[in-house]
Amino acid sequence: MSLVLRFALVIVSFLVLVFVLKKIRRSQLYIDDAIYWIVSAFLLLIISIFPQIAIFASELLDIQSPANFVFLFMIFLVLIKLFNMAIELSVQKHRLNRLVQKLALMKDEEDHLKEDR
Amino acid sequence: MSSKLLIIIPAYNEADNIEQVVDNLIENYPQYDYVIINDGSRDKTPVICKNKRYRYIDMPINVGLTDGVQTGMMYAYEHGYEYALQFDGDGQHDPKYIEKMVEAMSECDICVGSRFVDQKKPGGLRMLGSNIIQATIKLTTGKNIKDPTSGMRMFNRATMKAMARNADYGPEPDTLAHLIRSGAVVKEIQVEMHDRTAGESYLNFSRSIKYMMHMCFSIVFIQWCRKKIKLKGGIKK
Numbered sequence: 187m188s189l190v191l192r193f194a195l196v197i198v199s200f201l202v203l204v205f206v207l208k209k210i211r212r213s214q215l216y217i218d219d220a221i222y223w224i225v226s227a228f229l230l231l232i233i234s235i236f237p238q239i240a241i242f243a244s245e246l247l248d249i250q251s252p253a254n255f256v257f258l259f260m261i262f263l264v265l266i267k268l269f270n271m272a273i274e275l276s277v278q279k280h281r282l283n284r285l286v287q288k289l290a291l292m293k294d295e296e297d298h299l300k301e302d303r
Numbered sequence: 304m305s306s307k308l309l310i311i312i313p314a315y316n317e318a319d320n321i322e323q324v325v326d327n328l329i330e331n332y333p334q335y336d337y338v339i340i341n342d343g344s345r346d347k348t349p350v351i352c353k354n355k356r357y358r359y360i361d362m363p364i365n366v367g368l369t370d371g372v373q374t375g376m377m378y379a380y381e382h383g384y385e386y387a388l389q390f391d392g393d394g395q396h397d398p399k400y401i402e403k404m405v406e407a408m409s410e411c412d413i414c415v416g417s418r419f420v421d422q423k424k425p426g427g428l429r430m431l432g433s434n435i436i437q438a439t440i441k442l443t444t445g446k447n448i449k450d451p452t453s454g455m456r457m458f459n460r461a462t463m464k465a466m467a468r469n470a471d472y473g474p475e476p477d478t479l480a481h482l483i484r485s486g487a488v489v490k491e492i493q494v495e496m497h498d499r500t501a502g503e504s505y506l507n508f509s510r511s512i513k514y515m516m517h518m519c520f521s522i523v524f525i526q527w528c529r530k531k532i533k534l535k536g537g538i539k540k
Contacts, residue, residue: 286370
């Protein structure tokens with residue numbers, strides 16, 4: 187792993203950490219949802235400071251360059267996050283539509299009561 | 304509640320058709336209750352419903368056919384209706400077949416108003432999708448549903464409850480396949496369907512292809528690993 191890449195990774199992961207913490211301070215992100223970003227920025231930081239981890243893992247998996255391992259690792263992290271967000275989105279869709287259904291039915295009930303009076 | 308049956312009419316921007324459909328029901332079939340689900344229409348549909356004092360439920364936003372019909376199912380279930388019928392608001396379905404469908408409910412959980420019980424399905428591209436969906440349902444459930452894409456379906460309380468309570472139970476062939484696998488008995492009754500009286504059909508060529516692919520994928524792969532539900536009080540096989 188070249189020194190330039192290491193340097194870039196350190197800066198980027200540090201910036202991500204700062205950015206996430208700032209957003210939490212401004213309450214734009216729930217702590218629950220921020221944990222993922224803090225942990226992955228931290229992991230990236232560790233890998234860039236100790237490239238031995240990436241070198242060891244790339245040898246173990248027979249990957250030519252340690253940089254490729256870093257990319258693979260990050261893609262894996264992103265895929266997991268993406269899938270979790272897809273689940274979250276489905277849940278939100280479901281809850282929103284349930285709310286709308288309940289609202290429509292309750293309004294109907296109310297109109298009926300008014301008419302009866 | 305005055306009848307055993309509730310006709311659920313989902314309507315999204317159906318101002319051109321809804322009057323004709325509902326007036327026909329009110330005048331000629333007063334023995335059945337109906338409810339229109341106005342799914343956040345942006346045209347005059349809600350105005351017409353209000354002015355003509357139709358029985359309707361107003362969805363505050365557009366939620367789509369699945370959740371719209373589901374709202375009707377919730378309504379039917381909560382109000383104790385024996386049967387619920389999914390009925391198009393665009394004039395495609397003919398209410399004169401409802402009586403036969405109600406009669407058939409004594410021996411099934413779901414009754415499908417089918418175009419192809421006695422009549423042969425026309426060949427060609429138009430029915431290709433229907434044929435493929437029929438084949439996938441046959442493959443996965445062993446049951447031959449001759450008109451799986453028909454939108455005229457009647458449900459009893461057991462299947463109505465399933466439709467009302469669970470997420471992802473769209474009024475589509477994949478739900479039909481899932482319910483069959485869960486033990487529901489399906490019967491088809493011969494009906495005639497009309498062309499839309501006004502407006503353009505939602506299904507154009509590319510949408511039809513997409514719909515068919517979506518259904519086949521859902522029936523073959525997704526329904527296979529879906530959890531079967533318990534239908535309480537359904538027809539015993």
